[in-house]
Amino acid sequence: MAVAIVSELQGYENSPAYRLNRAVMRAAFPNRSYGLPVGGTKADVEKFTVAQVKNYYQNYYSPDNATLVVTGDFATEPVLKAVKNTFGKVPKRAKQDKEIPKPNSISSPTSSKKQPIVLKEPGSASLLHTVYPLPDVNHPDVPAIDVMDAILTGGRSSRLYQAAVETGLASSVGASAAEQIEPGWYEITATAAPGKELGKIAEVIQASLSQLQQKPVSPEELNRAKTQLLAIFVLSNQDITSQATQLGYNQTVAGDYRYVERYLNAIAKVTSADIQRVAKTYLTPAKQTIGFFAPTLPDGKPGSSTGASGRTVENFSPGEPVDPAELAKYLPPATSATAPSKQPLPEQFALANGMQVLLLPDRSVPTVNLSGQIAAGSGFDNEQKAGLASFVAGNLMNGTKTKNALTLAQTLEDRGASLEFSASREGVSIGGSGLSANLPIIVQTLADVVQNATFPTEQLELSRQQALTGLKVQLDDPRSLGRRAFQQAIYPENHPFHSFPTEDSLKSITRDDLARFYKEHYRPDITTLALVGDFEPKQVKALLNQAFGKWQATGKAPILNFPQVGLPKxxxxxxxxxxxxxxxxxxxxxxxxxxxxxxxxxxTVLNQILGGDTLSSRLGTEVRDRQGLTYGIYSAFAAGINPGPFLIQMQTSPGDANKAIASTTALLKQLREQGVTEAELNAAKRSITNSYPVDLANPGDIASIILDNSIYGLSQTELREFPTKIEAVSMTQLQQAIQELIKPENLVIVTVGPGDIVPKS
Known part of the structure; x- marks a missing residue:
């Protein structure tokens, strides 16, 4: 297992942002552990003894050092009784660990500004990372600090976005406040646009901070920031899992499960003077630690191919699959959640223009969640214009006939609402959320941009810069480059799933291309919207008819040709x-x-057994646990409107890649030759059906599920019937799926890494 953990730690090293963050945090907090990996270093892990691990476990994994949170549909008294019976028997730690000294204040500032940390290492984009010490979570300045953060980076209308991104200096900018038991920190990060200097970005950021310190923020900015924080809190706690996490944080970190009540009350009382005060107190140059990542290109071009042998080195014989019945001896009795569902079903109807709508009222939380899709995805891109569909989706919010980009952003951000578009292979995804009172604003903004987008040239050029930077980052990331190469190896050039953006294709796209694609592909008759939340259906229908009634389509909608894809010989x-x-x-x-x-x-059941869960699947127990070749390995069937790929993904050390591939191939052969056990079948079905109700407890997830059911051509009763259909899967059906779909002799295998994939003798 130590080898697997080292693999995980080394995987972080693939990220330039991680390496820069570590260097900056070590310099900012030399006397704390903030600059050290949570899991330790490679040298640490390799030297750990069983006695050390056991001692740590006995010291810290103890009931007097733990918080249990239970949320959901249950009767309180029986649960409390079960908790007492289960955990009441667990003894307190055998011996108390040494008291860790807690400083009374945050790190003292130096007398003068520190010199920047500069990392010149292999990478793609130029990065900036700035850190300022902050007080602990219970300090009275924390609410004002969070409001200040929202003013600086809360959306497109925020100060740093306007100063750094809208001016073309940076392709992205962000910030966050780490508030914890001990003193934390405020960090600002930025990715430079192509050809832009990090020093200039740092100057612009400092100028924005100085302005915040010297001039009071406007009432509009202050109210916008407060509204955003309130909306974020409500929207991020719609589901029971998030509620449990929030309560756990409140009790464990802040020391009071009611912490949020005090926090939100304090947010409401923050003044413009408070913002100035905390900006002057914490964001001074003397307290700043700043780092620059300046990418270098060593010999060899990123993404270049090497001659690959067709073999996967030695043959491996996988061990016997873990028997779920053996594990069950150590666990409470398993239950199934396949009882007939009482889940309400959405109302589905079409507007006069052909737009499909699904409405599902849910008044448990005062929020609304919108999911949608327009059949205008990147499958329509050709090789020469690859990236066009994403450009159109990404520029929708850059201006309409009556509103510019900033006005569109402020219309939503003033209310803490959001509306986003992204292009995938089979369509443009629409995502929106907000407090229920703001549903009309979300719908009206959506209707405006899908009917009246103007694609301003200056905004197009900014998005092109961002796309080119994003492409450089993707080509420098083994996961992204690997997925690109894998998919292009599976699907031929004439297939809609083959093309990916290149530097040339992104540079060739014109405003006329965007306008033409928008006119041809953004149509109501290929658009589906799903709304879940606190609303009256009758009022929403009237709103939708009013907002989209004039949106009309002419002629037939464009369709894609999907050639049949065979397996490699x-x-x-x-x-x-x-x-x-x-x-x-x-x-x-x-x-x-x-x-x-x-x-x-x-x-779905087969995948759960094979690699649906890294910890309990066959791939996880064999390649991760028994052989220690990877920390994470999983499998998936990407089943959409059209056949997507079956894939297995894993991260390994370069020297272990071939061993892991051989082990995986052997396991696929074992699966095909020996099948699965009845215990594995039952355990997999139980895992899937028991997690499904948790998904349905999240209004945002429900919106996505009912949308998918619609665009995949399924009945809306699928929302209730899915667990029953999973439970009905028989051993015969499972074995048939294995024989028809598991083909260990016809694999596409793509490995991306530093080049030392074949071990040297």
């Missing part, structure tokens, strides 16, 4: 090199199935 092996990386990432698989494939439910 033999295993295909590709290797890509990114210099300077510490770990390799491997993808294994081939073209899979669609969502409407009758084998889908059997495949």
């Amino acid at each position: 033999t295993t295909t092996r590709l290797e890509k090199v990114i210099p300077g990386k510490a770990e390799s990432v491997t993808y294994i698989g081939y073209s899979g199935i669609s969502r409407k494939d009758p084998r889908y439910y059997a495949v």
Whole structure:
């Protein structure tokens, strides 16, 4: 297991942002552990003894050092009784660990500004990371600090976004306040736009901070920030899991499960003078630690291919699968959640223009969640204009016939609402959320941008810069580059899933291209909206008819041709090199199935057994636990409107990549030859059906589920019937799916890493 943990730690080294953060945090807090990896260093892990691990466990994994939170649908008294019976028997720690001294104040500032930390290492984009010490979570300045943060980085209308991104200096900027038991920190990060200097970005950020210190914020800014914080709190706690996490944080970190009540009351009382005061107190140059990541390009071009052998080195014989019945001896009796569901079903109807709508009222929380899709995805991109669909989606909020980009942003951000668009292969995804009172604003803004977008040239150029920076980062990331190479190896050039943006394609896209694509593909008759939340359906119908009634389509909607994709005749092996990386990432698989494939439910169960859960699946127990070749490995069937890939992904050390591939291939052969056990089948079905009700406890997840059911051509009763269909999967159906869909002799294998994939003798 130590090898697997080292693999995880080394995986972080693949990220330039992680390496820069570590260097800055170590310099800012030399006497604290903030600059050290939570899991330790490679040297630490390799030297740990069993006695040390056991001692740590006995010291800290104790009931007097733990908080248990239970949220959801239950009767309180029986649960309390079960908790007492289960945990009341666990003794307190055998011996108390030494008291850790807690400082009374945050780190003292130096007398003068520190010199920047500069990392010149292999990478792609230029990065900035700035840190300022902050007090602990219970300090009275914390609410004002959070309001200040919202003013600086709360959306497109925020000060740092306007100063750094809208001016074209940075492709992104962000900030966050770490508030914890001990003194924390405020960090500001930025990614430079192509050709822009980090020093200039640092100057602009400092000028924004100085302005905040010297001039009071406007009442509009102050109210916007407070509204955003309140909306974020409500929206982020819609589901029982998030509620439990919030309560756990309140009790464990803040020392009071009612902490949020005090916090929100304090937020409401923050004044403009408070913002000036905390900005002057904490964001001074003397307290700043700043770091720059200046990427270098060593010999070898990122993403270049190496000659790859067609073999996967030695043969491995996987061990016997873990028997769920053996594990059950140590666990409470398992229960199933497949009783007939009382989950309400959405009302589905079409507007006169053909737009499909799904409405599901849920008055448990005063929020609304919108999910939507327009069949205008990147599948329509050709090689020469790859990235066009994403450009259109990304520029919708940059201006309409009556509103510019800032006005659109402020309309939503003033109310703590959000509306976002992103292009995937099969469509443009729409996501929106807000407090229920703001549903009309969200719908009206959506209607405006899908009908009246103007694509201003200056905003297009900014988005092009951001896309080019994003592309550089993706090509320097083993996961992103690996997925690109894997998918292009599976799907031929004439397939809608083959093309990916390149520097040339992004530079070739014009405003006329955006306007043409928008006119051809943004149509009501290929648009579906799902709304879940606190609303009256009758009022929402009237709102939708008023907002979208004039949106009309002419002619037939464009359609895509999906050629049939076969399996490779033999295993295909590709290797890509990114210099300077510490770990390799491997993808294994081939073209899979669609969502409407009758084998889908059997495949879902099969995937749960194979690699649906890193800790309990066959891949996890064999490649991770027994052989220690990876910290994380999983499998998935990407089943959409059309067949997506079946894939296995894992991260390994470069020297272990071939061993892990061989082990995985052997396990697939074992699965095909020996099948699965009845115990595995039952455990997998139980895991899937028991987690499904938790998904349905999140209004945002429900909106996504009912949208998917609609665009995949399924009945809305699928919302209730899914667990029953999973439970009905038989051993015969599962074995048939294995024989038809598990093909260990026809794999596409792509490995991306530093190049040392084959061990040297």
